[in-house]
Amino acid sequence: MVTPAAFWDKVAAKYDRKTVKGPNYAARIDRAAKWIGPDAVVLDVGCAGGQITLDLAEHVRKITGIDLSPKLIGFAEDRRREQGVANASFKVAMPDDPSLEAGSFDAITAYSVLHLVDDQLAVLKRFHELLKPGGVLIAEIPRKEDIGLHFRTLIKLMTALGKAPIVHLYPHATHESMFSEASFAIQESRIYNPKSLNTSYLAMRD
Numbered sequence: 001m002v003t004p005a006a007f008w009d010k011v012a013a014k015y016d017r018k019t020v021k022g023p024n025y026a027a028r029i030d031r032a033a034k035w036i037g038p039d040a041v042v043l044d045v046g047c048a049g050g051q052i053t054l055d056l057a058e059h060v061r062k063i064t065g066i067d068l069s070p071k072l073i074g075f076a077e078d079r080r081r082e083q084g085v086a087n088a089s090f091k092v093a094m095p096d097d098p099s100l101e102a103g104s105f106d107a108i109t110a111y112s113v114l115h116l117v118d119d120q121l122a123v124l125k126r127f128h129e130l131l132k133p134g135g136v137l138i139a140e141i142p143r144k145e146d147i148g149l150h151f152r153t154l155i156k157l158m159t160a161l162g163k164a165p166i167v168h169l170y171p172h173a174t175h176e177s178m179f180s181e182a183s184f185a186i187q188e189s190r191i192y193n194p195k196s197l198n199t200s201y202l203a204m205r206d
């Protein structure tokens with residue numbers, strides 16, 4: 001079985017050519033900016049080529065994008081340089097990276113990535129540790145009930161063929177209980193981008 005880093009490095013060039021700016025993109029960025037605030041220090045987890053990270057950068061004090069794929073982080077850094085964004089940086093890392101300091105972030109964004117990690121609850125608990133008290137978490141996650149059986153079967157087939165990453169889909173109720181167990185209170189959950197079928201969870205750390 002190919003590792004997640006090897007999978008994302010393999011598809012990196014093709015993935016990076018896709019724009020992430022689907023339906024309601026501006027509304028998603030505006031909402032994130034409103035909740036995060038201009039003085040915030042932000043961690044963007046699973047940033048890929050950094051398109052969202054760089055669009056968020058103009059609304060916050062400082063943002064760090066992390067991703068497990070060195071190739072995607074290379075594209076993100078190229079994009080940052082081309083756009084001349086000074087308050088963003090990128091790093092090859094997973095959320096458990098020891099260089100990330102506990103209590104050092106005002107907000108964490110995790111767009112379309114939590115369904116790709118094996119232990120979502122452990123990652124949510126790590127987000128809790130990385131955030132300051134009252135910190136904001138914005139996580140976009142596909143819910144099992146929003147993905148039809150045919151599509152779920154297709155994903156499994158593609159994963160077996162090495163053409164899709166391993167995906168863990170849970171229903172809304174499971175997301176609610178995991179957020180709660182990691183000491184996050186969900187403020188809002190809605191589908192912003194009907195094309196991606198992700199539900200955007202906006203939550204606050206206790």
Ligand SMILES: C[S@@+](CC[C@H](N)C(=O)[O-])C[C@H]1O[C@@H](n2cnc3c(N)ncnc32)[C@H](O)[C@@H]1O
Pocket residue numbers: 004008020045046047048049052066067068069072093094095110111112113116117
């Ligand atoms: C579906 S893409 C989403 C990219 C971007 N956030 C967006 O919404 O366009 C998922 C990204 O998460 C990264 N990823 C997957 N598992 C990860 C993990 N455990 N830690 C950090 N990055 C991860 C992948 O390399 C990939 O770039």
